[in-house]
Amino acid sequence: MTLQLRVPRFSSSLNPEPVSALRIGIAGLGTVGSGVLRLLDQQRALLALRAGRPIEIVAVSARTRAKQRDFNLSSITWCDDPVSLASNPEVDVVVELIGGEDGPARLLVEKALHNGKSVVTANKALLARHGTALALLAEAKQVTLAYEASVCGGIPIVKGLREGLAANCISELHGILNGTCNYILTQMRDTGRGFDEVLSEAQALGYAESDPSFDIDGIDTAHKLAILTSLAFGSEVDLASVHIEGIRHIGALDIAYADELGYAIKLLGISRRLDDGIEQRVHPCMVPKYAAIAAADGVYNAIVAQGNFVEKVNFVGRGAGSGPTASAVVADLIDIARGCRVPTFGVPATELLKARPSPIEHRFGAYYLRLMVVDRPGVIADVAAVLRDQQVSLESVLQRLRAPGDNVPVVLTTHETHEARMTAAVEQIGALEAVVEAPRVIRIEQF
């Protein structure tokens, strides 16, 4: 019964005819592009077996041709204009590693799809801004738009959601989607140091950009969340509806109090399918130390998805870096080489839902509130009265230091309440004469 057929080494066993190489053109030879070149060169034979055919780089484009590089590009066509790859008849698949939501990256991707070429990209900004339109274009042209590398390169989460969990209605997902923020928060916890000091160190080590706002203000996380939301819920990519807060306002004191209360502080992207629409939010959260999501520290990323049949699944891995991102790009190329084509966001782009966004004001959950107050009798009573008037119920109050007449921190946690009530309460509390700094609020999530 078991047939021992030998097939020629570089023909697909799924197709008895020998097949030709998959010819790719790469735009962008930075960290990720270099990683892709290294990977394709280093495990050429293994990849040909897995892809059923060799993967060959036929053309590249990057900003500077003269730059010293680790690999020999002499046999590969050099293109000064990356967009020309889209019209190159030698190129089957365009790999876009330029970055940026518009400009040459967008032009290249649109033109390549329009010309019937599949595209592999690591560009989260592009997908988050133009994902629905690009998916419509790719599917109309019957080609693939693949983007595993755009979200947590080291975690095969796009494939995991789109195919691995395809049998499920996903109700919720949450993730640590930015390694820079997770590194900073982990270092703050482990060293007790403040945000600015740890950020400077992360910049010196190359873990944070010289202009870090894209990461630490939550924008990068929002891009990734918008993509994952679309995959999970079959909805149009809707970056504009993501509520975004970063980690700049997290202090060493907050990390210490969180630890004392049994929580870790993580910058999360959360999306949920609720009765009133789809909720998407990015902000620092206090999560129980024993929650699955809290297990990812340092530069690791993690994503937890909740499906109606599979229940909870947790994926953890490196979020970025040359190797992990190259791994994701090449996995997409292997799918294309094999002829595996699935809709860009799991369901046909024409069927993506135009979902109503559920605004952050509708959030229902617990809160951590840190105040800097003048240490004198009656202050906590005033704060508690404001919360009572907003029907916010206190869970705990911590005041450790005594410094009569001076400023001391007071920490409160609430039971579950509505964001709108909390926002109103915090505004009134901030206006109290004894409250000497803007109150710090961190949402508590009990996953």
Place this chain on the structure above:
Amino acid sequence: MTLQLRVPRFSSSLNPEPVSALRIGIAGLGTVGSGVLRLLDQQRALLALRAGRPIEIVAVSARTRAKQRDFNLSSITWCDDPVSLASNPEVDVVVELIGGEDGPARLLVEKALHNGKSVVTANKALLARHGTALALLAEAKQVTLAYEASVCGGIPIVKGLREGLAANCISELHGILNGTCNYILTQMRDTGRGFDEVLSEAQALGYAESDPSFDIDGIDTAHKLAILTSLAFGSEVDLASVHIEGIRHIGALDIAYADELGYAIKLLGISRRLDDGIEQRVHPCMVPKYAAIAAADGVYNAIVAQGNFVEKVNFVGRGAGSGPTASAVVADLIDIARGCRVPTFGVPATELLKARPSPIEHRFGAYYLRLMVVDRPGVIADVAAVLRDQQVSLESVLQRLRAPGDNVPVVLTTHETHEARMTAAVEQIGALEAVVEAPRVIRIEQF
């Protein structure tokens, strides 16, 4: 540039012609089979969008037709003989949920593949025993043999390794692959109770079989490990080379000592690509409490894979149960409906390596050793002398209780050494007159 094409609802957007339903025949209507029926019924419309076509059950087979079931089978052909599904011209894909490494399950799968039908199975024993032969058959016939449900149903690990990490050389993987064992070990830790008591409770709760040996003796874990090893390393499935130990000898005392030493005890499947071949082993391990793998408790499973580009990736989810396993079966059906076909074990079956097994005697690592000894002077000196003679270096010795003349436990941990040396030392230690019980040995893994 963005084309707003409307396509008919149940035609694939990837193929402008309307496509016909994928017609499946299911053999076995136990826990998993019922879950598959429920899932296909409950989210019919979503699945048709994701699969590009409806998935229709046209025939079923189970042991007892008369049994009361939650779903209406009146419109579905009933087959008394499951193997007849393999010849039914109405059936495109056979779903084998009978179980067992031989008998009707094997007959059905072989015949279906032989007849050019794709097969989806949850049968780990079948794959672990006959995986290579079945893969060769499937690929010769150009059909799919899909088995996501056979390994940790709630974790899309087959897809993760075969496609998600396809660009990597995998060097090592380790996993908690059996929910029953993980539940028992977690309960022992959380309650301080002994193995037998916790096992009885697990049986009463339905978490363990009335004959639990398949789970607690590590056989189920070995089946799953053999499949994952083949996927990870592109080698023929080699169950016979898996070193297997179960958890029967783990005592409450061991759990307590592990905790004190900073470890958790987990039954792991481990496979590694070493210089002398591929190592596959199943046995209880002490792992640092902070290791990624230690995060999965209770009935959760976890798998950590190490790739040369992606580095470490950790997948955590439910290992078994009706819903998670049905989710895996239906994900495979969606792939087949879409026409996505990849080699069974990632590379063509004809190219799978006949890898040399690296025997357990070659393991190099640390050990935990628990002895029950007569509490009198000189005993630890005798034990230490044996270890010294075998060149095994001690890391720590714990003796808490004092009971002169009576029996007390002594716990030792070693530095890294060779398994063969440790085995020789333990044999000599067990023969010492003051050692009154067989020594308990647990391997320590620093992941």
